[in-house]
Amino acid sequence: MAEILHEHAQSEQEFVKPTANALVRCEGLEKWYGSVQALTGVDFHAEPGEIVGLVGDNGAGKSTLIKILSGAEQQTKGKIFFDGKEVKLTSPKKAMALGIETIYQYTAMVPAMSIARNMFIGREPLTGLKIGGIGIMDQKSMVAHATKSMTNIDLTRRSPNTTVEELSGGQRQAVAIARAMYFKSKLLILDEPTNHLSVKETNKVLDYVVSLKEQGIGSIFISHNLHHIYPIADRIVAMARGAKIMDVRKEDTSVDDMTEMIV
Amino acid sequence: MQSITKALLSRPEISALVMLIVVVVGFSLYAPQFMTYANMRVLLFALPELGIVVLGVGILMIAGEFDLSVGSVFALSPLIMVLAAGRWGFDPYLAIVIGLGVAVLVGYLNGWITLKFNIPSFVTTLGMLFMARSAAVVLSGGFPPPFPSDFPTDLFVDDLGLFRTTMIWFAGFAVILGVMLHFSNLGNWIYATGGQPQAASDMGINTRRVKMLCFMLCSFLAGFAGMVTTLRLRSALPSLGEGVELQAIAAAVIGGTALTGGIGSMIGFIVGTTLIRVIDNGLVMSRIDANWFKFAIGALTILAVILNTWVRRRARAMK
Numbered sequence: 001m002a003e004i005l006h007e008h009a010q011s012e013q014e015f016v017k018p019t020a021n022a023l024v025r026c027e028g029l030e031k032w033y034g035s036v037q038a039l040t041g042v043d044f045h046a047e048p049g050e051i052v053g054l055v056g057d058n059g060a061g062k063s064t065l066i067k068i069l070s071g072a073e074q075q076t077k078g079k080i081f082f083d084g085k086e087v088k089l090t091s092p093k094k095a096m097a098l099g100i101e102t103i104y105q106y107t108a109m110v111p112a113m114s115i116a117r118n119m120f121i122g123r124e125p126l127t128g129l130k131i132g133g134i135g136i137m138d139q140k141s142m143v144a145h146a147t148k149s150m151t152n153i154d155l156t157r158r159s160p161n162t163t164v165e166e167l168s169g170g171q172r173q174a175v176a177i178a179r180a181m182y183f184k185s186k187l188l189i190l191d192e193p194t195n196h197l198s199v200k201e202t203n204k205v206l207d208y209v210v211s212l213k214e215q216g217i218g219s220i221f222i223s224h225n226l227h228h229i230y231p232i233a234d235r236i237v238a239m240a241r242g243a244k245i246m247d248v249r250k251e252d253t254s255v256d257d258m259t260e261m262i263v
Numbered sequence: 264m265q266s267i268t269k270a271l272l273s274r275p276e277i278s279a280l281v282m283l284i285v286v287v288v289g290f291s292l293y294a295p296q297f298m299t300y301a302n303m304r305v306l307l308f309a310l311p312e313l314g315i316v317v318l319g320v321g322i323l324m325i326a327g328e329f330d331l332s333v334g335s336v337f338a339l340s341p342l343i344m345v346l347a348a349g350r351w352g353f354d355p356y357l358a359i360v361i362g363l364g365v366a367v368l369v370g371y372l373n374g375w376i377t378l379k380f381n382i383p384s385f386v387t388t389l390g391m392l393f394m395a396r397s398a399a400v401v402l403s404g405g406f407p408p409p410f411p412s413d414f415p416t417d418l419f420v421d422d423l424g425l426f427r428t429t430m431i432w433f434a435g436f437a438v439i440l441g442v443m444l445h446f447s448n449l450g451n452w453i454y455a456t457g458g459q460p461q462a463a464s465d466m467g468i469n470t471r472r473v474k475m476l477c478f479m480l481c482s483f484l485a486g487f488a489g490m491v492t493t494l495r496l497r498s499a500l501p502s503l504g505e506g507v508e509l510q511a512i513a514a515a516v517i518g519g520t521a522l523t524g525g526i527g528s529m530i531g532f533i534v535g536t537t538l539i540r541v542i543d544n545g546l547v548m549s550r551i552d553a554n555w556f557k558f559a560i561g562a563l564t565i566l567a568v569i570l571n572t573w574v575r576r577r578a579r580a581m582k
Contacts, residue, residue, distance in 0.1 A: 072465070093467030108465040110458035112525045113451075121455050122466040124448035134449045136442070159266075163273070166579055 015247035016235055018045035021084065023187055023218045024069065024100070029078035031064050031242075038064040040242040041078070046187060049216045051209060053233035055226060055258065061242040062222050066191055069220070070102035071095030083186075093122070099186035101179070105195045107172040111165035116146035118164050119179045149178040153208065170201025177208045181215070188212060188219045194228050206232050230255050272578035275519025276531030278570040282517075282563070283538045290545035297548045300425070306544045307426040311433030312495075313514065314536040315488035316507055318440055319481030321515035321532040325444070326477040327457035327524030328384040330373060333485035333511055335395035337504030340366040340486030341493035342399050342408070349411040356415070359490065366486025367479050369395055374478030378471050384478075392508065396501075403501040410497050420495045429491045436484065441529035453477065458525025513560055514539050517567040538563065 018025050022045045031039040039061050046052045056062050067073040069080070071089040080087055082098050089095045092102070102108075109118050120142050126135035146160035153174040164172060173193050180188050190209065194202040209219050210232055223229050229236065236253065238246035246258075271277060290297040316333050323330050344362030347353040353361065373391055377384040421428045444450040455463035456470045464470050485507075493499050518535025520527030542559050546552075 070465075091467065092465055096467055102465070104465065106461070108459075108462040110455045110462050110525060112458045112521075113454055117451055117454070121451060121463065122468045124451055126448060134447055136446050137448050137451065139446070161270075163579075 010246050010248070015043070015244070016249060019047060021048070022046065022081070023048045023050075023083065025081040026065075026069075027079045027081075029065065029068060029075045029080075031061075031068065031073070032076045038242050039068075039075070039078075042239070042242070042244050044237065044244065046218045046220055048186070048218055049213050050234045051213055051219045051221060051232055053229035053236040054220055054222045054239070055224075055229060055236065056239035059241075060239040062239055063191070064242075065239070066102070066189055066220070066222060069095070070100060070189055072102075096123075096183070096185075099184065100189065101183065101185035101187070102189040102191065103173065103176045103180065103193055105192035107169075107176050109164045109172055109176065112163055114161045114163055115150065115158065115167075115175055116142045116160040118175065119146050119149065119182065123183065145182060149182045150175070152181060153178045168201065169197050170204055173197070173201075173205050174208060177205070177212070181212065181217070186217060188217055190219060190221045192222055192224065194223060194225065202228060226255050226258055230258075269578050269581045272574050272581070274528070274530075275521070275526050275571060275575075276528050276534050277519070278574055279518045279531060279534045279538060279567060282567070282570075283534055283541065286538065286541055286545065290541065290549060294545065294548040294550075297545055302544065302548060304425055306540055307430060308495075309544070310536060310540045311427075311429040312488050312492045313507065313510060313540065314433045314533065315436060315484050315491070316511045317514045317518075317532045317536045318436055318529075319477075319484035320508075320511040321518070321520050321527055321535075322440065322444060322453065323477045323481040324512070324515055324520045324522070325457045325524060325527040326453045326474050327460065328374075328377065328474055328478065329388055329512070330370075330478065330481045330485075331385065331388040331508045331512075332369060332373060332391035332395055333481065334504040334507035334509075335392050335399065336366050336369050336482050336485040337489035337492070337507050338499075338501055339369070339395045339399040339402075339489075341490045341503070342403055342499040342501060344490060345408050345410060345414075345493065345499035346402060348414065349409050355411060355413050359415075362490060363483060363486050366482045366489075369486075370479035370482025371475070373482065374475040377478070378474060396505075399501045403499070405501065407498045407500050410499065414494060416494045416497070419491045427495070429495070432487075432491070437529060437533060440480075444529055449473075454525055456524075510539060510560065513564045516564055519567070519571050521571075535567075 025045040029039050029042045054062050068075050071092040071094050125138040125141050127138045143160050193205055233250055235249050340362045343365050344358045347361050348355045348358035373388050377387045452468045452473050456473045460470050514535035518531030543556050546556055
């Protein structure tokens with residue numbers, strides 16, 4: 001199996017190289033879970049405003065790479081540079097503070113809470129006095145900003161006080177994307193955002209990702225479905241067995257080429 | 264108009280409020296002694312002692328955890344105060360601090376064990392229910408220890424006419440914790456932690472710390488409620504508070520708190536507590552066999568959850 005993969009895979013020299021001002025750049029990332037190696041020295045990068053499609057089978061190491069970039073887990077070995085500076089992503093909070101926002105397939109939303117409250121979980125604007133980081137929330141500004149963000153994603157017919165459980169899967173993803181836009185993130189990681197979505201809603205989510213690009217926000221888009229990734233990606237990275245096996249510009253490949261390579 | 268109806272129906276405490284009104288009107292019509300000054304006094308004397316426990320239990324439930332040990336802490340914490348002041352010779356105020364400290368410690372242990380070993384808090388606190396009760400019985404030797412005469416009873420249980428100072432403490436806790444729950448960022452974290460723990464921690468919230476805090480708050484309030492009850496009775500009974508844990512959970516659930524976490528409100532806690540106290544009192548006033556009390560609470564709990572589930576579904580269906 002490994003031989004077959006390598007036969008089809010690019011050689012390392014053919015991989016697309018990062019430019020000098022890459023937004024995020026990983027060098028030689030390794031991750032061990034006990035005696036199991038999930039990442040075997042992966043180099044990865046994304047340019048500002050670039051949409052990188054990340055593909056690969058289950059267990060290829062995509063999720064591990066993403067968890068490291070979002071701060072949920074730490075690499076065993078290797079370096080991460082963000083905006084040219086080496087960073088230690090020790091928690092999701094730290095990653096978010098740098099401008100790395102992650103959108104999960106389950107959507108990191110609390111169903112029973114309102115859209116406005118969901119948008120600001122962990123980053124609530126406060127009014128006046130605060131003691132040890134605890135204070136009274138500025139609910140007026142939360143609702144106002146949520147309303148504005150919802151207009152950006154064409155969710156105008158809903159009140160920001162609606163609970164998230166009333167939204168469809170696509171609308172929830174839209175709110176998560178709006179949240180990332182509001183907090184001026186520089187890099188958006190979308191982990192299978194189109195899973196469980198209808199065709200219509202999938203297209204909408206893809207449109208949002210493209211509109212983020214127009215605002216200069218880079219995205220890493222993970223999906224099983226090459227047909228979702230191919231139309232919007234600038235570059236496609238494929239992984240297998242914890243290693244990068246392909247890193248090509250979209251114009252240098254086709255859906256059929258990729259299918260042959262990774263399936 | 265429809266949005267107002269919907270906003271109303273989305274409130275978790277709405278069905279409890281309706282039930283409370285029905286029950287109060289029913290008892291007023293059926294038992295002439297119910298709506299009298301003397302009876303309201305009885306009702307308002309008893310209400311805050313359960314109410315203070317419900318605040319803690321309810322907030323912890325919103326954070327997604329349970330505490331079944333509150334009834335035992337209700338006895339253990341004041342027992343230690345009385346022992347410390349009466350037998351070990353501590354200053355009464357210091358004795359109170361020690362007793363409440365023990366309550367907080369029990370809460371800390373509940374939280375630490377639950378989170379460290381990743382086991383259901385239902386199990387941890389069920390164990391703690393037995394352990395804390397046993398400790399109370401052993402420490403007291405099975406009999407209430409002598410009650411020191413210099414305890415500051417006026418501060419906590421002074422008779423103010425219609426109610427005792429306890430009511431002011433309850434109101435104070437309710438306001439502070441209500442603001443915390445509904446208006447502060449900490450409250451937002453509590454709802455998020457109970458509503459969807461994965462989402463909360465992905466958004467950078469330290470859910471362990473939030474839960475720890477709620478465990479300790481819950482236990483502290485149980486100890487405080489036990490203390491005021493003990494000061495009122497002027498005796499630290501090792502059997503005090505048996506069954507309070509279930510009444511407190513029932514009150515929170517009747518008030519619209521979800522067993523699954525993430526849903527509940529301060530008004531709901533107060534309405535749920537009031538409903539339980541009103542039914543207890545109203546049954547006596549109506550000369551109905553008081554043993555029906557538990558039956559009524561049980562039926563009400565089931566009814567409240569059915570009603571809440573139905574109302575929520577209706578509210579969601581409305582656009």
